[in-house]
Amino acid sequence: MSAASLICDLGREFYRLGWATGTGGGICIREGEAVTIAPSGVQKERMTPEQMFTLSIDGTIISRPADPSLRPSECTTLFMAAIRHRQAGAVIHSHSINAMLATLLFEREFEISDLEMIKGIEGMSYHDRLVVPIIENTARECDLAVSLEAAIVAYPRTQAVLVRRHGVYVWGRDWQQAKTQAECYDYLFRAAVEIRKLEGAVDASLSSRPAESRVRR
Amino acid sequence: MSAASLICDLGREFYRLGWATGTGGGICIREGEAVTIAPSGVQKERMTPEQMFTLSIDGTIISRPADPSLRPSECTTLFMAAIRHRQAGAVIHSHSINAMLATLLFEREFEISDLEMIKGIEGMSYHDRLVVPIIENTARECDLAVSLEAAIVAYPRTQAVLVRRHGVYVWGRDWQQAKTQAECYDYLFRAAVEIRKLEGAVDASLSSRPAESRVRR
Amino acid sequence: MSAASLICDLGREFYRLGWATGTGGGICIREGEAVTIAPSGVQKERMTPEQMFTLSIDGTIISRPADPSLRPSECTTLFMAAIRHRQAGAVIHSHSINAMLATLLFEREFEISDLEMIKGIEGMSYHDRLVVPIIENTARECDLAVSLEAAIVAYPRTQAVLVRRHGVYVWGRDWQQAKTQAECYDYLFRAAVEIRKLEGAVDASLSSRPAESRVRR
Amino acid sequence: MSAASLICDLGREFYRLGWATGTGGGICIREGEAVTIAPSGVQKERMTPEQMFTLSIDGTIISRPADPSLRPSECTTLFMAAIRHRQAGAVIHSHSINAMLATLLFEREFEISDLEMIKGIEGMSYHDRLVVPIIENTARECDLAVSLEAAIVAYPRTQAVLVRRHGVYVWGRDWQQAKTQAECYDYLFRAAVEIRKLEGAVDASLSSRPAESRVRR
Numbered sequence: 001m002s003a004a005s006l007i008c009d010l011g012r013e014f015y016r017l018g019w020a021t022g023t024g025g026g027i028c029i030r031e032g033e034a035v036t037i038a039p040s041g042v043q044k045e046r047m048t049p050e051q052m053f054t055l056s057i058d059g060t061i062i063s064r065p066a067d068p069s070l071r072p073s074e075c076t077t078l079f080m081a082a083i084r085h086r087q088a089g090a091v092i093h094s095h096s097i098n099a100m101l102a103t104l105l106f107e108r109e110f111e112i113s114d115l116e117m118i119k120g121i122e123g124m125s126y127h128d129r130l131v132v133p134i135i136e137n138t139a140r141e142c143d144l145a146v147s148l149e150a151a152i153v154a155y156p157r158t159q160a161v162l163v164r165r166h167g168v169y170v171w172g173r174d175w176q177q178a179k180t181q182a183e184c185y186d187y188l189f190r191a192a193v194e195i196r197k198l199e200g201a202v203d204a205s206l207s208s209r210p211a212e213s214r215v216r217r
Numbered sequence: 218m219s220a221a222s223l224i225c226d227l228g229r230e231f232y233r234l235g236w237a238t239g240t241g242g243g244i245c246i247r248e249g250e251a252v253t254i255a256p257s258g259v260q261k262e263r264m265t266p267e268q269m270f271t272l273s274i275d276g277t278i279i280s281r282p283a284d285p286s287l288r289p290s291e292c293t294t295l296f297m298a299a300i301r302h303r304q305a306g307a308v309i310h311s312h313s314i315n316a317m318l319a320t321l322l323f324e325r326e327f328e329i330s331d332l333e334m335i336k337g338i339e340g341m342s343y344h345d346r347l348v349v350p351i352i353e354n355t356a357r358e359c360d361l362a363v364s365l366e367a368a369i370v371a372y373p374r375t376q377a378v379l380v381r382r383h384g385v386y387v388w389g390r391d392w393q394q395a396k397t398q399a400e401c402y403d404y405l406f407r408a409a410v411e412i413r414k415l416e417g418a419v420d421a422s423l424s425s426r427p428a429e430s431r432v433r434r
Numbered sequence: 435m436s437a438a439s440l441i442c443d444l445g446r447e448f449y450r451l452g453w454a455t456g457t458g459g460g461i462c463i464r465e466g467e468a469v470t471i472a473p474s475g476v477q478k479e480r481m482t483p484e485q486m487f488t489l490s491i492d493g494t495i496i497s498r499p500a501d502p503s504l505r506p507s508e509c510t511t512l513f514m515a516a517i518r519h520r521q522a523g524a525v526i527h528s529h530s531i532n533a534m535l536a537t538l539l540f541e542r543e544f545e546i547s548d549l550e551m552i553k554g555i556e557g558m559s560y561h562d563r564l565v566v567p568i569i570e571n572t573a574r575e576c577d578l579a580v581s582l583e584a585a586i587v588a589y590p591r592t593q594a595v596l597v598r599r600h601g602v603y604v605w606g607r608d609w610q611q612a613k614t615q616a617e618c619y620d621y622l623f624r625a626a627v628e629i630r631k632l633e634g635a636v637d638a639s640l641s642s643r644p645a646e647s648r649v650r651r
Numbered sequence: 652m653s654a655a656s657l658i659c660d661l662g663r664e665f666y667r668l669g670w671a672t673g674t675g676g677g678i679c680i681r682e683g684e685a686v687t688i689a690p691s692g693v694q695k696e697r698m699t700p701e702q703m704f705t706l707s708i709d710g711t712i713i714s715r716p717a718d719p720s721l722r723p724s725e726c727t728t729l730f731m732a733a734i735r736h737r738q739a740g741a742v743i744h745s746h747s748i749n750a751m752l753a754t755l756l757f758e759r760e761f762e763i764s765d766l767e768m769i770k771g772i773e774g775m776s777y778h779d780r781l782v783v784p785i786i787e788n789t790a791r792e793c794d795l796a797v798s799l800e801a802a803i804v805a806y807p808r809t810q811a812v813l814v815r816r817h818g819v820y821v822w823g824r825d826w827q828q829a830k831t832q833a834e835c836y837d838y839l840f841r842a843a844v845e846i847r848k849l850e851g852a853v854d855a856s857l858s859s860r861p862a863e864s865r866v867r868r
Contacts, residue, residue: 116817166333383550600767
């Protein structure tokens with residue numbers, strides 16, 4: 001399957017998962033020096049391969065869709081930051097409500113440990129403390145690029161950056177790893193939210209499990 | 218795709234999203250002076266193009282389905298209010314439980330700010346205070362027309378009107394924008410409900426995020 | 435579509451909705467004096483028309499599947515109670531977790547009013563108090579028949595009977611009305627559960643809406 | 652349908668249910684002495700029959716996929732423990748968040764009673780106390796084998812073992828029973844979590860139901 005077709009296929013899947021509603025979210029796929037990227041502001045579950053752009057890593061447009069009204073995704077500079085700094089083969093941007101709510105539970109870093117799904121993240125094992133930096137949202141998506149790049153540099157082990165009250169960027173060496181990691185992070189964000197709800201309701205009974213196995217904050 | 222086929226397609230999608238169960242909810246699409254509209258009281262996920270009505274903007278029936286037992290949707294006068302006052306190209310009525318629950322959290326206006334999905338609403342940016350008027354429900358759907366029209370006039374920037382303990386009406390310049398906006402509003406209603414649940418459970422820890430970034434009430 | 439095919443189609447849909455997992459739940463459809471009914475203990479999302487039974491209203495088997503290991507659904511006597519007492523054209527049994535949780539919130543009757551989806555129930559309008567009797571569960575499904583029948587007689591306006599810690603039986607004059615009503619009830623059960631969660635968390639702010647519009651208990 | 656095709660089909664279904672995201676979860680099917688098993692670390696919703704391994708019950712590889720980079724699932728020794736000790740015809744491993752959250756509510760054993768879905772578990776009736784042992788998670792999946800095997804031996808009636816902060820293993824005499832039981836257990840885990848949320852919020856009103864029908868802890 002071509003990168004263009006795959007992006008359309010994944011767009012439908014991410015829409016169904018609630019990661020790409022309201023034209024939000026998206027994915028880019030890199031093959032060598034060419035990056036295939038979706039247009040801005042279109043319904044992510046109804047894209048066709050003919051609507052895709054191909055850009056070089058420096059952002060130059062290599063090929064573009066016939067429809068002159070289309071522009072490359074507003075995420076382009078953000079996607080390119082992960083590609084340049086991490087040699088990412090694919091970058092996923094999700095508007096999942098789990099990611100957004102997780103940014104309300106932590107100040108500067110999302111932290112969690114001792115959950116099996118942590119093992120789905122590159123270089124992490126079960127007992128490791130998984131940290132995801134949270135950057136503040138900006139009025140325009142392109143203005144996020146500076147702080148996203150700074151977070152990528154400051155957290156050399158992270159495979160994702162959360163954006164407060166917005167969502168998350170996740171990458172990987174190829175689209176399979178990017179998607180797998182995006183699913184693991186989304187599970188972990190949701191787990192943190194659900195655990196918080198249960199703790200609020202029933203502190204006493206939850207504290208009966210060993211202290212060391214609790215979610216750290 | 219014809220407007221009639223598109224309405225059937227979107228009906229299946231809205232049903233899957235929980236916006237149109239129990240024959241509730243619906244959508245109309247305007248092309249010039251002709252408005253395509255579904256029949257009343259049918260299963261929204263099993264409609265066929267032959268069941269659609271076409272009305273002029275003043276409500277006159279231009280064409281009707283062969284089945285004489287069908288009547289135009291009870292939402293018709295409500296749909297027409299948004300079309301006349303806002304030149305809407307499409308109007309969506311959703312029974313999403315997120316919209317219904319959101320009307321229980323606010324008195325006269327749903328309010329939220331500082332969430333990325335706000336940017337999906339026409340004319341709104343991230344830091345803006347998004348306001349959606351809430352009108353009181355009535356025993357008969359057609360009796361909502363007066364207060365819906367009043368809310369549309371009183372809130373010239375809104376793209377939606379909530380109906381207490383019922384759901385929401387959302388419109389847009391075309392079906393794509395109406396659908397995109399309906400998805401963004403639904404996310405925002407759900408976000409408000411989920412944030413309220415987390416606040417109830419864990420006030421102290423949530424207040425550690427900057428006060429100015431909290432959902433305003 | 436034949437009743438046998440329709441039952442298979444609806445089985446897949448009810449499975450997807452979480453009403454018929456673990457081989458639970460089910461539906462029967464009556465045409466005149468013949469009732470088409472699924473076998474007991476099969477995966478409801480993988481049934482085929484050849485597996486269906488046809489029974490007369492008194493419970494006599496008119497036709498049966500070739501597979502001799504199949505027996506008619508354990509719900510049979512319960513389905514027949516609604517058919518005989520209410521001339522139901524179809525009866526749906528759902529294991530929805532919304533229905534089960536709703537039975538934990540009320541003692542003998544589920545009660546709700548002032549929600550739009552109430553209008554989807556035969557004979558009910560928006561301000562009416564919708565009551566659904568709750569019967570106690572029994573170790574064997576067939577032992578429910580006596581109390582289900584008693585509840586149907588004692589509540590002549592109800593279109594459904596809840597079973598404590600189990601699920602719900604819903605019927606209608608035909609399969610369309612039975613399905614529509616099952617969707618409306620399921621929404622109302624879920625609404626009651628969600629409202630309870632919000633009330634527990636935030637009593638003060640919720641009481642700011644008019645007292646008369648609150649869910650009555 | 653061959654066991655290899657069925658595993659691919661069920662992989663898509665378990666992915667959709669949230670049991671097998673992030674390449675987690677899985678299923679094996681035994682036919683006589685041959686066990687068909689998926690490869691490790693692949694997307695469970697995109698598997699093809701050509702990727703499957705066949706092993707004998709002692710763990711010897713009978714046939715393997717052409718792709719030399721594939722290894723058998725890390726669950727293999729765990730699957731084999733249930734096959735050897737219980738003559739299981741299929742074993743399902745789920746990463747469902749319901750199972751994971753349920754392990755946070757109980758110390759050594761998940762316990763529940765008086766819920767209809769308990770009847771979906773082999774040998775259990777409605778009033779029985781359903782117990783599922785919880786074993787502690789380990790850094791490597793294969794290191795779970797010893798404690799899983801010990802739990803299977805110590806709980807001769809159980810059809811499942813929960814793994815703290817990880818998920819659950821469920822088996823059955825054939826794939827149909829394994830899947831049915833996995834669905835029933837998942838419902839019960841979710842029910843326990845939801846009931847806990849409601850109890851935290853509204854202790855007083857919940858206690859109005861008979862004490863003997865409450866979830867025991």
